[in-house]
Amino acid sequence: MSNEQKMTTQERDAQYAKVGKEFAADPNVPEALKLLTDDPRVTVRRGGAPVEGKCVVYWMQRSQRGRDNHALDKAIECGNALGLPVVAYFAGIRNFIHANARHYAFLNQGLPDIEEDCEERGVGFVMRKHPHQKLEPFLEDVGAVMVIGDENPMREPERWRVHMAQTLKVPYWTVDADVIVPSKLLEKAQFSAAVARPRLYRALEQFLVPYDNPKAEVAWKKRRDLHADDVRADMTVDWEDFDRSVPPVEAWKGGHHAGLKRLHHFCDMLLERYDHDRNHPEVDGSSKMSPYLHFGHLGPQTIALAVEAAAKKHPKLKAAKESYFNELIAWRELSVNFVRYQPEYDSPACADNWAKLTIAQHEKDEREVLYTRKQLENGETYDELWNAAQMQMVRYGWMHNYLRMYWAKKILEWTPNVATAMEYAIWLNDRYELDGRDPGGYAGVAWSMLGKFDRTWFDRPIFGKIRYMSGASTGKKFDSKAYIRQVQNLG
Numbered sequence: 382m383s384n385e386q387k388m389t390t391q392e393r394d395a396q397y398a399k400v401g402k403e404f405a406a407d408p409n410v411p412e413a414l415k416l417l418t419d420d421p422r423v424t425v426r427r428g429g430a431p432v433e434g435k436c437v438v439y440w441m442q443r444s445q446r447g448r449d450n451h452a453l454d455k456a457i458e459c460g461n462a463l464g465l466p467v468v469a470y471f472a473g474i475r476n477f478i479h480a481n482a483r484h485y486a487f488l489n490q491g492l493p494d495i496e497e498d499c500e501e502r503g504v505g506f507v508m509r510k511h512p513h514q515k516l517e518p519f520l521e522d523v524g525a526v527m528v529i530g531d532e533n534p535m536r537e538p539e540r541w542r543v544h545m546a547q548t549l550k551v552p553y554w555t556v557d558a559d560v561i562v563p564s565k566l567l568e569k570a571q572f573s574a575a576v577a578r579p580r581l582y583r584a585l586e587q588f589l590v591p592y593d594n595p596k597a598e599v600a601w602k603k604r605r606d607l608h609a610d611d612v613r614a615d616m617t618v619d620w621e622d623f624d625r626s627v628p629p630v631e632a633w634k635g636g637h638h639a640g641l642k643r644l645h646h647f648c649d650m651l652l653e654r655y656d657h658d659r660n661h662p663e664v665d666g667s668s669k670m671s672p673y674l675h676f677g678h679l680g681p682q683t684i685a686l687a688v689e690a691a692a693k694k695h696p697k698l699k700a701a702k703e704s705y706f707n708e709l710i711a712w713r714e715l716s717v718n719f720v721r722y723q724p725e726y727d728s729p730a731c732a733d734n735w736a737k738l739t740i741a742q743h744e745k746d747e748r749e750v751l752y753t754r755k756q757l758e759n760g761e762t763y764d765e766l767w768n769a770a771q772m773q774m775v776r777y778g779w780m781h782n783y784l785r786m787y788w789a790k791k792i793l794e795w796t797p798n799v800a801t802a803m804e805y806a807i808w809l810n811d812r813y814e815l816d817g818r819d820p821g822g823y824a825g826v827a828w829s830m831l832g833k834f835d836r837t838w839f840d841r842p843i844f845g846k847i848r849y850m851s852g853a854s855t856g857k858k859f860d861s862k863a864y865i866r867q868v869q870n871l872g
């Protein structure tokens with residue numbers, strides 16, 4: 382591991398701040414380019430002046446969209462400042478951690494939208510899939526003068542970015558495009574939503590503003606012999622040792638355009654009752670934006686602006702907007718903060734001291750029943766509601782928020798210890814949820830099983846002082862029979 386990879390997030394932020402300062406003082410860098418880094422979303426990971434070449438490359442990883450994308454906007458601004466065209470590049474990696482056919486199908490559906498939206502802006506879009514996906518040959522092929530990337534706080538993606546900053550031969554900046562408030566501005570791990578919320582909300586005036594969506598002044602023209610794979614074909618089709626054990630879900634369609642359609646339906650039809658319906662798993666009442674956010678098909682800013690516009694038009698939606706912002710901004714960005722600053726986000730080591738103590742005190746408590754991972758996966762427990770929630774995830778690729786909490790807490794009750802409980806929950810969540818493998822999942826599991834961001838409750842067996850949810854009371858808070866029937870009808 383390199384020194385940068387061993388650093389804490391704060392140390393790395395400080396290191397990149399130094400790179401940024403050196404870049405700003407570099408007499409070889411055009412002033413117009415320097416001005417573009419005067420933006421808290423931008424991190425200069427590799428400085429210096431653009432090299433000789435033909436275009437600016439946007440290396441699209443997390444923000445998989447051709448509109449409302451700060452990283453793409455920045456690449457276009459760089460291209461315009463240098464009088465060069467821009468091409469967005471997406472690498473179809475075969476073995477993205479814990480991703481399977483379900484996730485790839487959703488991702489794949491988003492690619493034609495990116496191509497279409499980039500074209501409208503005079504930007505090229507090239508996808509190369511395994512075994513041709515490597516970035517460096519692409520940069521050579523198109524003559525990249527510099528690379529703009531996006532950000533992802535998760536461990537592996539950040540490691541790649543650190544590695545690329547060390548090995549690329551051209552300047553490399555990243556742009557924090559999938560949060561409303563640039564995540565480094567929170568500076569350290571936040572203790573709770575109550576602490577993070579006012580800091581985030583104070584910053585909204587500056588950051589919750591419409592996107593510019595600038596156009597490229599010099600249009601990119603694809604060379605006829607440049608290798609590019611078909612964005613409308615299934616990229617996984619000839620991958621041999623690829624995980625196809627979890628099938629795609631027909632009911633979902635990925636992509637920026639499908640995401641916008643659902644967003645508008647939510648704002649027009651569901652937002653008004655959101656505050657009430659969000660706790661009713663039997664009702665289609667939440668936004669279902671999480672898969673679109675996970676794949677970057679929509680940015681949170683687009684969603685928040687749409688909700689804000691709806692609330693401006695209909696003042697009676699004000700309370701619903703506030704409730705929605707609490708989830709989309711306070712809780713979601715707290716999750717990003719958690720993963721960014723807590724390297725052990727997927728293990729009991731991330732618990733606060735009070736939780737570590739109470740977990741240790743109850744580690745040996747007798748469990749009434751223990752289930753294997755296979756039994757949990759198949760929904761073979763004594764609890765009908767839990768089995769239905771599990772099957773919603775397995776068949777539909779998404780589980781209602783209210784039940785996710787209950788689902789995770791029951792796993793804690795039914796496994797020998799919290800480490801096993803977290804391991805099983807994360808494995809299932811990442812395998813089946815379309816929005817899995819996301820900061821929201823790690824924070825959600827830690828909240829449910831380690832009391833992360835929660836307060837202490839009365840001491841009780843197994844859970845200690847961590848909040849408990851009983852099946853009897855959970856099932857009474859909504860029409861659980863209707864919910865169970867709906868899941869059974871999913872086939």
Ligand SMILES: Cc1cc2nc3c(=O)[nH]c(=O)nc-3n(C[C@H](O)[C@H](O)[C@H](O)COP(=O)(O)OP(=O)(O)OC[C@H]3O[C@@H](n4cnc5c(N)ncnc54)[C@H](O)[C@@H]3O)c2cc1C
Pocket residue numbers: 659667668669670671672674675708709710712713714716780781782783785786789810814816817818819820821822823824825826828829
């Ligand atoms: C055990 C557990 C596992 C979870 N796993 C995931 C996961 O893998 N991926 C994921 O994105 N979310 C996860 N969540 C958070 C939350 O359940 C989902 O984001 C939400 O249910 C998605 O549905 P929605 O888009 O209709 O949400 P809405 O209620 O419409 O909320 C809008 C958006 O706000 C954000 N949001 C809502 N609730 C939360 C929350 N509690 N924490 C963080 N952000 C939130 C999401 O981005 C969501 O899309 C998990 C929560 C728990 C308790």
